[in-house]
Amino acid sequence: MTSIPSGKFLKKWLLTSGMHLIILAYLVYLLFPLLWMISTSFKTTPEIYSGIPSFIPRIFTGEHYLTVLQEDRLLKSILNSLYVGCITSVIVVLISLPAAYALTRYKTSINKAVMGWILTSQIFPAILIMIPLYLILRSLHLTDSLAGLVLVYVVWDIPFVLWMLQGYIKEIPVELEEAAAIDGANQGQIIYKIIMPLLLPAIGASVMFAFITSWNEFFFALVLLKSPDLSTLPVELARFTGIEGAARTGPLAAASFMATIPSIILFAVLRKWFTKGTLQGAVKG
Amino acid sequence: MSSTPTSTLPPKNRNLEQLQLLLPILVPVMLISLVPLIRGIYIGFTNYELGGQIEFSGLENYRIMLHDRFFWRSMGVGFLWTTIVTALQIGLGMILALLLNQGLRFTSVYTVLMLVPWAMPPIVRGLIWRQIYSPDTGALNLILIQWGMIQAPINWLTSFEWAIPAIIVAGVWGEIPKAALFFLAGLKTIPESLYEAAELDGANGFRKFRHITLPLMKPIMAAVVSLSFMWNFNAFGLVWILTQGGPGGLTRLPMLAAYEEAFRYGYVGYAAAIGNVMVLIISLFLFFYLRVQLRERLED
Secondary structure, eight states: OOSOHHHHHHHHHHHHHHHHHHHHHHHHHHHHHHHHHHHHHTSOHHHHTSSOOOSSOSSOOOHHHHHHHHOHHHHHHHHHHHHHHHHHHHHHHHHHHHHHHHHHHOOSHHHHHHHHHHHHTTTSOHHHHHHHHHHHHHHTTOTTSHHHHHHHHHHHHHHHHHHHHHHHHTTSOHHHHHHHHHTTOOHHHIIIIIIHHHTHHHHHHHHHHHHHHHHHOOHHHHHHOOSGGGOOHHHHHHHHTSGGGGGGHHHHHHHHHHHHHHHHHHHHHHHHHHHSTHHHHHHHO | OOSOOOTTSOHHHHHHHHHHHHHHHHHHHIIIIIHHHHHHHHHTTBOOOTTSOOOBOTTHHHHHHHTOHHHHHHHHHHHHHHHHHHHHHHHHHHHHHHHHTSOOTTHHHHHHHHTHHHHSOHHHHHHHHHHHHOTTTOHHHHHHHHTTSOSSOOOGGGOTTTHHHHHHHHHHHHHHHHHHHHHHHHHTTSOHHHHHHHHHTTOOHHHHIIIIIHHHHHHHHHHHHHHHHHHHHTOOHHHHHHTTTOSTTTTOOHHHHHHHHHHTSOOHHHHHHHHHHHHHHHHHHHHHHHHHHHHHHHHO
8 A cells, every 4th residue: 555645546546447447348248239239220231231340320221120010920920929928917917916915915834835836846947848838738729829828928927926926915014904804895806906006016017027028938939839920029030030031131130129129118117126125135035 | 705814714714715816826837837847757758759659668768868979969068058158157247246336436327238138038139149140241250350350251150169159158148137136236235334344454355355245145146156057057049049059069058959859850758858857957056056055044
């Protein structure tokens, strides 16, 4: 340690700048791919193939976005993904709510079994479930159908949604329900009319989480859906890069960026939730 | 669902009531998750081929596996991939978390920006990197040529030399945000007073990290290491999009191998057997994780 104050100040300044520089280096690595994709999506096809790397397109064009929106199959796959995502997130919340309530308010031996199952189910690779699941769904005539995919995604999302809702139900005072019960409300009314409105933030987060999970999911959709008409967006994007993929760099970049938008919105909304409180609590607990 | 929740009911009744409320999730979970899983484990002990009969074959699949060159190669590359990606994401994630915990200016902006790769669908992560690595229009080749570092474009994803480093760079990129976020949350729980006390004792930055931060972060480290190991070992989408396991099976991770056995060649029994071996390996790591966790809890 030097004893001259200005030297100490300089050292601190150097240290701080050094840390900013390292963080910026990280951000270049982490952000470059997205920025490059966005830049490509607005370049003209000749510029993409010009062999000259440039970040800002010389001529801005929206043609690739138009191409994507005119491509029937890609548009259809976006609609399929929206449909699957919406139905999945609504169903998963509606059926997880009574379950989360039961797991919080009734302390019985069933809780341990259910929680144990939720945890252990996470270790198994999807391939192990996939094959028999395919056989079961086939016997129910649910392979190659969006309903079958919704069913799979609902089950896939249950653990997270249960965990999330349970944490919030704990905070609601029991007295509220007792008062409603005295007034003659039955259990269904208590759950959907009294508890549900109080849980809106948690339900909002769960709906978004379930939507994004199914919007992003690739493996189950790849195996379960065979007709091109039923493809979800991730499967269609993968198909898009097939044999003629190289010639379609521009539209692919545009479609990829469009596929990323819902998740970016989710992250913007949930940002506070991510950086503050909840996660810290979860880690600490 | 007509009775009300009161604590005066006898236990049997309460069990029944709870079961009623759980039924809407229990039925689909049984049908879509539990039953297929148990059957999947069983199929790993049969010679089932797509469209054929399911016949119990004992340990036959595992005997074949012992001499299956492709299986061992895929396990080898699986370990290489899992170890390097996990190590890099933990190391780089920890450094990033430490930097974001220094109370620098713009920290909240940095934190949001660093999450971007995580916000992307896995398939898009693959497509983006495929484009970056593309031999004719990819950013990597264009930039390296412009800077004069290479003369001719390299086909990164089909080259035996570069395919593995290429998928690792893309894999680590997608996993850093998750690791950094978990570490950051953990660092925030360490009380400032501990560092202040150490400063009074004359400890420098490195010693503070070594004697305060590291020991207190150990449980979170163990959790992130085990979870990352599981996720990376079971990885599929990214590598499938980038290389489909090529060139020549060089990047055929265990999940890709199992997928090909089942859905390309129809050897469903064998694919499930690979799945069983993967569960066994992951369980060993989970055991390691729980042991470290329990030891920490007992010391407290």
